[in-house]
Amino acid sequence: MTYGEMPVSIVPRDYEKESLRREIVLEIYRKNHINPTYEFAKKKKEEYEKLDKAVMSIWECCELLNEFVDESDPDLDEPQLEHLLQSAEAIQKDYPDDDWLHLTALIDDLGKVLLHPSFGAQPQWAVVGDTFPLGYALDEAIVHHHFFKENPDYQNPALNTELGVYTENSGPDNVTMSWGHDEYMYLVAKGNNATLPPAGLFIIRFHSFYALHRSGSYTYLMNDEDKEMMTWLEVKYDLYSKSKEPYYPYLIQKHFPEKLKP
Ligand SMILES: O[C@H]1[C@H](O)[C@@H](O)[C@H](O)[C@@H](O)[C@H]1O
Ligand SMILES: [Fe+2]
């Protein structure tokens, strides 16, 4: 079997399927929906945009992720480091010339270092899972929407209208998203003057905003430029294609015995 023939599963995520992870995923989503409020997200952003937690290279951050499994993901129970590499490999295969896209896929989940003590040891519910805008009515397209009933913002009439604290076409730039790895990595990339094209930054910031890119909710927030960016989110394989056979281990086992003689 060659790399191009490796099994790649392109399947929408299924939160209902029976699996050992189902209960863990549900519990994370319960916490991820009842805890974050508009005020909480703004505070976290203010705290983390100071970029004063640690000084580290991208590779060092990748390595930190080797010890974490994302509890919100119904399909994946591998350490996140493997997931980063798999995502980058999958996208590289189909878009060989767009190196910014390979890098974007490699780093878009890097914000999960928030789980690590050096970055504040944030709880999983405040780091992983789909994201959603705060400051107005929470859309029914958001996965496990029913948990929002216990969120204090849900009871707040000022925040519970179609436009909430925003105006039409105010653009996703001005929207306060639920706090998590996407927003954090976006702040880090911008704060360090990364030269990724706008589409790369858009993917980093909104790849978990499923209600937008899968269900078409909240599109009234988008201006024309944002709508164009959306096409890049579509090619972002990360969540829909999770090759269970990472390329490098595959190459190693192809050319070397499992254990080497010392
Ligand atoms: O479970 C996953 C995982 O946390 C991903 O990194 C995130 O981007 C997704 O949106 C989420 O549903
Ligand atoms: Fe992610």
Ligand SMILES: [Fe+2]
């Ligand atoms: Fe991911």
